[in-house]
Amino acid sequence: MTGIEYDDFLDLAYEPAASDLVCDFRLEPAEGMSMEAAASRVASESSNGTWAALHVDEDELTHLGAVACDIDGDRVTVAYPEELFEPGSMPQILSCIAGNIMGMKAVDTIRLLDCHWPEGLAQSFPGPQFGTSVAHEKLDAGDRPVLATVPKPKVGLSTEAHVRVGEEAWRGGIDLLKDDENLTDQEFNPFEDRLAESLAARDRVQEDVGERKDYLVNVTGETTEMLERVDLVADHGGGFVMVDVITCGWSAVQSVRQRCDDHGLAIHAHRAMHAAFDRLPHHGVSMRVLAQIARLTGVDHIHTGTAGLGKLANEDTPGINEWLTGDLYGLEPVLPVASGGLHPGVVDQLLEALGTDIIVQAGGGIHGHPDGTHAGAKALRQAIDASVEGVALEEYAAEHAELETALEKWGAETPR
Numbered sequence: 001m002t003g004i005e006y007d008d009f010l011d012l013a014y015e016p017a018a019s020d021l022v023c024d025f026r027l028e029p030a031e032g033m034s035m036e037a038a039a040s041r042v043a044s045e046s047s048n049g050t051w052a053a054l055h056v057d058e059d060e061l062t063h064l065g066a067v068a069c070d071i072d073g074d075r076v077t078v079a080y081p082e083e084l085f086e087p088g089s090m091p092q093i094l095s096c097i098a099g100n101i102m103g104m105k106a107v108d109t110i111r112l113l114d115c116h117w118p119e120g121l122a123q124s125f126p127g128p129q130f131g132t133s134v135a136h137e138k139l140d141a142g143d144r145p146v147l148a149t150v151p152k153p154k155v156g157l158s159t160e161a162h163v164r165v166g167e168e169a170w171r172g173g174i175d176l177l178k179d180d181e182n183l184t185d186q187e188f189n190p191f192e193d194r195l196a197e198s199l200a201a202r203d204r205v206q207e208d209v210g211e212r213k214d215y216l217v218n219v220t221g222e223t224t225e226m227l228e229r230v231d232l233v234a235d236h237g238g239g240f241v242m243v244d245v246i247t248c249g250w251s252a253v254q255s256v257r258q259r260c261d262d263h264g265l266a267i268h269a270h271r272a273m274h275a276a277f278d279r280l281p282h283h284g285v286s287m288r289v290l291a292q293i294a295r296l297t298g299v300d301h302i303h304t305g306t307a308g309l310g311k312l313a314n315e316d317t318p319g320i321n322e323w324l325t326g327d328l329y330g331l332e333p334v335l336p337v338a339s340g341g342l343h344p345g346v347v348d349q350l351l352e353a354l355g356t357d358i359i360v361q362a363g364g365g366i367h368g369h370p371d372g373t374h375a376g377a378k379a380l381r382q383a384i385d386a387s388v389e390g391v392a393l394e395e396y397a398a399e400h401a402e403l404e405t406a407l408e409k410w411g412a413e414t415p416r
Contacts (some may be wrong), residue, residue, distance in 0.1 A: 006037070006040040006041055006044055007040065008044075008065055009040045009041075009043035009044040009047070009065055009066060009067060009068060010036055010039060010040035010043070010067070010068045011067050011068070011069055012068075012069060012070065012071065013069075014067045014069040014079065015069070016069060016077075016079035017079070017081075018118060018119075019081070019082040019118045019119075019120060020079040020080055020081060020082065020118060021079075021080040021082065021084075021085065021093075021097070021115065021116070021117060021118055021121055022077060022078070022079050022080070022115070022116040023077070023078050023080065023097050023112060023114070023115050023116075024075060024076075024077055024112075024113045024114040024115075024116075025042065025075070025076045025077075025078065025110055025111060025112055025113060026074050026075055026076075026109075026110070026111045026113055026282060027039070027042065027074060027076055027107045027109065027110040027111070028074060028107060028108040028109045028110075028282065029106065029107060029108070030105060030106055030107060030108055031108075033106060035071055035074075035076070036068075036071065037106070038076075038106050038107050039068035039071055039076045039078070040068055041104060041106040041107075042068065042076065042078060042101050042104070042106070042107065042110065043065070043066040043067055043068040043078045044065070044066075045100050045101050045104060046066055046078065046080070046096050046097055046099065046100070046101050047064060047065050047066035047080060047084055047096065064081055064083055064084045065081075066078050066079060066080045066081070066084070067079050075113075078097075080096065080097065082118055082120055082121055084096060085121060087120075087121065087124035088124040088125055088254075090125070090250040090251070090253075090254065090293055090296065090297055091249075091250055091251050093121075094250070094293070097112060097115070098112050098285050098289075102283075102284070109282045109283040110283060111280075111281070111282055111283050111284055111285070111286065112284075112285045112286060112289050113286050113288070113289070114286065114288055114289065115289055115292055117292070117296070117328070119329045122296060122328060122329050122331065123329055123330075123331070125296040125297060125298065125331075126257055126258075126261070126297075126298045126331075127295060127296060127298055127328070127331030127332050128266075128267075128295065128298055128299060128300045128331070128332040128333070128334055129257070129260065129261055129264075129265075129266065129267075129298065129300060129332070130266045130300045130332065131300050131301075131332035131333045131334055131335060132325060132332075132333050132334070132335045132357055133332070134146070134240075134266050134300055134301070134335060135335070135357075138212065138214060138239050138240070138266060139175045139176070139212050139213075139214065140175075140211045140212045141175055143356060143388065144356060144384055144385070144388050145351070145356050145357075145358050145359060145360045145384060146175050146176060146335070146358075146359040146360070147173065147174045147175050147176070147359070147360055147361075147362075147377075147380060147381060147384065148174065148175065148176035148177070148178050148216065148337070148339075148359055148360070148361040148362075149169045149174050149176075149177065149178065149361060149362055149363060149366045149367070149377065149380075150178045150179065150180050150361070150363045151165040151166060151169075151177070151180075151363075151367065152165075152363050152364055152367040152368070154180035154182060154183065154363065155180055155182045155183050155186070155188075155189075156188060157188075157189060158188060158189060159189050159190065159193045159194050159197055160197075162189055162194055162198070163194070163197045163198050163201050165367065165373050166198055166201060166202075166215070167201040167204070167205060168372070168373040168374040168377065169366060169373055169374070169376075169377045170201070170202065170205040170209075170213045170377075171205055171208070171209065171374060171377070172366075172373065172374045172375070172376065172377025172378040172380075172381065173377050173378055173380070173381030173382075174213075174366070174377045174380070174381070175211075175212075175213060175214070176213070176214055176215070176216055176240070176268075176359070177198060177202070177213075177214075177215045177216065178215075178216040178242065178268070178361065179194075179216060179217055179218035179242055180218070181218065181220075181244050181270045181272040183218055184218050184219075184220055184221055185221070191217075191229065191232075192232060194217070195215075195217050195232060195233065195236055195238070196236055198215045198217070199215055199236050199237055199238055202214060202215055203237075214238065214239045214240050215238055215240065216240050216241070216242040216268040217229075217233055217238060217240070217241060217242060218241075218242045218243075218244070218270075219233065219241045219242065219243060219256070220242070220243055220244040220247065220248050221248075223248070223251070223252045223255055226243070226248070226252060226255070226256055227255060227256065227259050229241070230256060230259045230260060230263065230265065231259070231263070233263075233265060234263035234264075234265060238265070239264075239265060239266060240265060240266045240267070240268055240300075241256070241260060241265055241266075241267055241268065242267075242268040242269075242270060243256055243267060243268070243269055243270070243299070244270045244272045244273075245269045245270065245271065245294055245297075245299065245302070246271055246272060246273040246274055246276075246277075246290070247272055247273050250293060250297055253267075253269075253294075253297045253298070253299065254297050254298070257297060257298030257299075260298075266300040266301075267298065267299045267300050267301075268299070268300065268301050268302075268337075269294050269299035269300075269301065269302035269303070270302075270303060271287075271290065271294075271302060271303045271304075274287060274290055277290065278290065287304065287305070287316075287320060288316065288319065288320050288323065291304060291320050291323065291324055291334070292323065294334065295324055295328065295331065295333075295334045296331070299334060300332075300334065300335060301334060301335040301336070301337050301359055302324070302334055302336065302337060303336075303337040303338075303339050303340075303361075304317050304320045304321055304324070304336040304337065304338070305317035305320070305338065305340075306338045306339070306340055306341070306342060306350060306354075307338075307350070307353040307354055308414070317336075317338070317353075317354065318353065318354060320336070321336040321354060321355075321357075321358070324336055325357060335357065335358065335359055336354070336357075336358050336359070337358065337359040337361055338350055338354060338358050338359070338360055338361065339359075339360075339361035339362075339363075341364070341365070341414060341415040342360060342361065342362045342365050343362060343364070343365030343366075343368075343380075343406065343410045343415075344362075344365065344379045344380050344382070344383035344393070344403055344406040344407065344410070345383070345393065345406060345407050345410045345411050345412045345413070346412060346413075346414060347360065347380070347383035347384055347386075347387050347393070348383070348386070348387045348392075348393055349412070351384075351387045351388070352387075356388060360380070360384065362376075362380050364415075365380065365406075365410070366379075366380055368409075369402070369405065369406055369409070370405055370409055371402065371405060375402045375405065376402070376406070378400075378402040378403075379400075379402040379403045379405065379406040380406075382396060382397075382400045382402060382403040383396075383403055383406070386403070393407060393412075394407065
């Protein structure tokens with residue numbers, strides 16, 4: 001007979017195997033508990049341990065225990081055997097590595113900081129269908145950032161007004177019209193009407209300006225409804241869908257990814273609700289991990305922040321973007337999205353911090369332009385062109401009235 005004890009889950013001499021999923025945590029033990037004791041309980045609870053000693057025959061025991069294998073101050077590394085996980089099931093994986101441990105009495109706080117994915121487990125997921133290639137496969141952005149906007153106010157516009165604002169933005173130089181995360185199928189702006197009329201406007205603009213445009217329509221809803229909306233987007237000739245990936249859940253994202261593969265549609269991931277997991281630095285799940293999950297489950301772009309240049313709290317945007325666009329066993333990279341409080345006057349700083357392999361999304365920074373949406377779109381495109389060419393915004397503005405007006409209104413300040 002044998003019993004499983006917490007000591008079985010702590011081995012500071014263990015070197016993780018190449019097939020292990022290795023997770024980095026920051027934790028604060030409960031009062032009166034050592035870091036070693038807390039770390040062993042994290043590894044136990046997130047794999048095959050329990051609080052009581054068990055009596056199990058050796059020949060009946062599957063050795064799938066995780067191991068807390070490194071402790072450095074408040075940082076703990078836990079290695080999980082790959083066999084613990086169901087391939088291709090993100091909900092099951094997260095139930096292990098970010099499940100009950102988030103509420104354990106053995107820790108006052110715990111945060112999942114980073115994951116190091118083994119090849120076998122990573123390749124059990126599809127990854128993006130297009131990723132960064134949307135800039136040239138579906139759009140005509142070339143070497144500059146893709147540009148996107150959300151009509152403002154973000155909810156409340158009629159379908160007619162929504163389409164009109166979108167058309168003005170497209171004609172001003174924006175590549176992608178985007179729904180707000182709160183806009184799906186409300187009475188004031190029904191989904192199918194908005195979809196059909198927006199894509200008709202897109203076609204008119206494309207024919208007039210000779211540049212490909214598209215629409216990030218928000219298909220978020222109950223999973224079956226989402227799949228039906230994906231089909232509608234394909235039927236109407238759209239090239240993209242948008243999903244609120246946190247609020248709808250990773251199972252739904254995986255289902256949408258599969259359906260989008262049938263139609264050749266790219267997935268734009270909005271991260272609404274992410275701060276419920278990642279805002280507090282000492283507890284929850286980091287945005288870095290959420291972004292990793294998004295890439296594995298197959299989104300093509302995801303919002304990752306503005307490196308402190310927008311209205312949202314600062315985070316490690318450059319590090320997250322580097323992971324999203326780096327090598328991952330052959331899976332396609334993800335195109336990061338910078339959004340939230342951006343305007344033409346901060347574009348040069350944004351590209352200096354994050355590079356050009358991004359989507360730049362501005363809402364108020366376009367529609368709040370003193371001369372309206374069309375001029376605001378032109379101003380953002382001018383700021384992008386100047387920055388890519390290495391020309392100072394003030395110098396470029398001397399010959400571009402829309403940018404000059406934007407700089408006079410907003411300067412280079414970031415909003416709160």
